[in-house]
Amino acid sequence: MLEFLIPNNIVCHAVEAMLFASVACAVLGVIITQIQISSIGFTMAHAAFAGAAVGMFLSLNSTICAIIAGVCVAFLIGPLSDKARVSADTALGLLFGISMAVAIFFIAYMQTLGKGFSAMGLLFGDVISLYREEIYLLAIICVVAVVFVVVLYKEITGIIFNKKIAESVGIRVKPVYYAMLFVIALTVALCIPIIGGLLLYVWLVTPAAIALQFCYRLSAMFVVAPLVAAAISVSGALAGLEYSLPVAPLTAVLLSLVFIIAVVISPKRRITFRKS
Amino acid sequence: MTSVGPAIEIQGVYTAYEGAERPTLTDVSLTIGRGEYVVIGGPNGAGKTTLLETINGMLPITHGNALVCGHNVRGNGVQVRCRVGYLLQNFSFDPLTPFTVEEVVMMGRFGKMGLFRKPGKEDHDAVKKALALLEIEDLADRPIGHLSGGQQQKVLLAQNLARDPEILLLDEPFSNLDMFAREAINRLLTRLVIDGITVIIVSHAFDDLPDRPVRVLVMQEGKIALDRECSPGEVEQVIRNAGNGTRNA
Ligand SMILES: Nc1ncnc2c1ncn2[C@@H]1O[C@H](COP(=O)(O)OP(=O)(O)O)[C@@H](O)[C@H]1O
Ligand SMILES: [Mg+2]
Numbered sequence: 473m474l475e476f477l478i479p480n481n482i483v484c485h486a487v488e489a490m491l492f493a494s495v496a497c498a499v500l501g502v503i504i505t506q507i508q509i510s511s512i513g514f515t516m517a518h519a520a521f522a523g524a525a526v527g528m529f530l531s532l533n534s535t536i537c538a539i540i541a542g543v544c545v546a547f548l549i550g551p552l553s554d555k556a557r558v559s560a561d562t563a564l565g566l567l568f569g570i571s572m573a574v575a576i577f578f579i580a581y582m583q584t585l586g587k588g589f590s591a592m593g594l595l596f597g598d599v600i601s602l603y604r605e606e607i608y609l610l611a612i613i614c615v616v617a618v619v620f621v622v623v624l625y626k627e628i629t630g631i632i633f634n635k636k637i638a639e640s641v642g643i644r645v646k647p648v649y650y651a652m653l654f655v656i657a658l659t660v661a662l663c664i665p666i667i668g669g670l671l672l673y674v675w676l677v678t679p680a681a682i683a684l685q686f687c688y689r690l691s692a693m694f695v696v697a698p699l700v701a702a703a704i705s706v707s708g709a710l711a712g713l714e715y716s717l718p719v720a721p722l723t724a725v726l727l728s729l730v731f732i733i734a735v736v737i738s739p740k741r742r743i744t745f746r747k748s
Numbered sequence: 749m750t751s752v753g754p755a756i757e758i759q760g761v762y763t764a765y766e767g768a769e770r771p772t773l774t775d776v777s778l779t780i781g782r783g784e785y786v787v788i789g790g791p792n793g794a795g796k797t798t799l800l801e802t803i804n805g806m807l808p809i810t811h812g813n814a815l816v817c818g819h820n821v822r823g824n825g826v827q828v829r830c831r832v833g834y835l836l837q838n839f840s841f842d843p844l845t846p847f848t849v850e851e852v853v854m855m856g857r858f859g860k861m862g863l864f865r866k867p868g869k870e871d872h873d874a875v876k877k878a879l880a881l882l883e884i885e886d887l888a889d890r891p892i893g894h895l896s897g898g899q900q901q902k903v904l905l906a907q908n909l910a911r912d913p914e915i916l917l918l919d920e921p922f923s924n925l926d927m928f929a930r931e932a933i934n935r936l937l938t939r940l941v942i943d944g945i946t947v948i949i950v951s952h953a954f955d956d957l958p959d960r961p962v963r964v965l966v967m968q969e970g971k972i973a974l975d976r977e978c979s980p981g982e983v984e985q986v987i988r989n990a991g992n993g994t995r996n997a
Contacts, residue, residue: 626855626861626867627858627863629851633855636836637839637855638858639829640804640829640836641830641856641907642826642829642830684846688846688891689846690846
């Protein structure tokens with residue numbers, strides 16, 4: 473899609489993949505961090521990761537397996553999380569543990585079978601050996617995430633403000649909340665091959681956290697977070713391919729560095745009042 | 749558009765919290781007309797909040813029937829909540845909450861506006877009017893987390909007024925307010941009642957009641973222990989007596 477800008481095919485695909493994945497993750501990341509369901513995002517990411525590993529082991533389509541696992545977890549933890557029971561925390565911990573165990577088991581086993589290289593991709597991401605279809609899928613999920621937020625903006629902001637108040641003003645909290653978990657699960661599953669199951673969390677949380685350092689309004693966060701994520705991810709992809717460094721880990725480090733800088737220069741931490 | 753008939757008609761209602769062994773409200777029946785001013789008293793844990801959330805359909809009714817603004821609460825919770833304001837007990841927002849006062853008040857209309865619609869002129873006008881009613885226009889652009897507890901409470905009340913409710917449920921609304929704010933809000937509530945809005949208020953502060961007959965409900969252990977009309981001056985005594993009555997029994 474961006475061939476007119478980047479003639480090298482591999483670089484072009486890598487940039488496209490990082491662009492779409494980062495925008496989708498950052499937009500949803502604003503929701504995830506603001507509703508404070510990072511632990512759900514975290515668990516879904518690892519479940520999808522386990523699904524992908526199992527799929528790869530069984531020589532099934534690992535993306536589809538990742539989607540199935542992510543969506544299953546979304547609908548397992550949804551009812552727990554919207555009751556805000558203490559046990560939700562424990563349930564997430566359990567699911568997270570199981571996912572990691574399953575994923576690591578199959579990845580380790582595949583390494584003994586000589587399928588180690590592609591299995592490592594699931595852990596740390598791989599932007600080089602992507603199929604064109606995967607990039608189209610990423611473009612679609614990126615559009616889906618953005619459209620989802622635009623179309624249900626009122627309802628989403630209400631839920632972010634306070635779920636109980638949102639319900640009391642007549643917002644249909646439950647269907648919107650579940651749709652949200654579903655879109656997050658899809659996005660997470662599709663991003664795993666690029667970003668990797670272990671690093672995905674950085675894309676879900678860091679851009680939103682950076683935006684929060686500068687934005688007083690939610691609407692601004694929804695714009696700033698994906699812009700920052702896209703800029704850093706594209707730079708990371710270009711730099712990584714230029715200097716033969718692993719793209720996703722490099723970008724994750726860049727994102728974290730930018731976050732630290734953002735915290736230091738954030739106007740929110742400054743007292744601007746001066747006694748004249 | 750207001751519906752006909754009484755504002756609230758509840759018959760033999762039981763409400764249970766999920767996972768609880770016994771229902772919290774047991775066999776509650778109640779009819780409240782339009783434009784009534786109802787004060788609900790009773791000890792902590794008596795079920796006052798539960799009654800309010802049963803009326804607006806936020807808690808599941810296990811037995812009995814509840815008709816609010818002409819809608820059966822069971823199965824039509826959203827429609828009911830679009831017509832009923834509900835000011836929740838004890839709320840405060842941390843300084844990082846990324847919403848301005850105006851945005852919070854606008855949120856009060858989100859249910860009424862329905863899915864996929866964006867706020868229009870009518871909605872912005874209603875928000876302005878609600879801010880003016882509570883005299884907080886000057887706070888419109890401030891982040892809600894930067895306000896005092898009392899100011900936040902006023903914003904949430906404005907949020908509820910913004911959707912032109914037929915019924916207003918207030919759960920201990922005076923807890924964070926100073927004397928002047930309490931007087932101002934009472935004048936406001938009196939005006940709303942005169943305009944035909946039903947006001948139901950859970951409160952322990954009786955010095956600022958409107959100067960007109962008030963209906964008092966006293967709740968005890970999930971039941972309505974007393975239901976009578978009296979003058980504003982008598983309310984405190986009536987609630988006290990009801991409390992003593994059961995303690996001696
Ligand atoms: N979320 C809940 N789950 C289970 N029980 C609850 C819940 N909230 C309140 N209750 C119980 O319901 C009863 C009534 O509570 P409530 O309506 O909040 O009382 P109050 O009159 O003080 O507003 C109390 O005994 C309380 O323990
Ligand atoms: Mg209460």
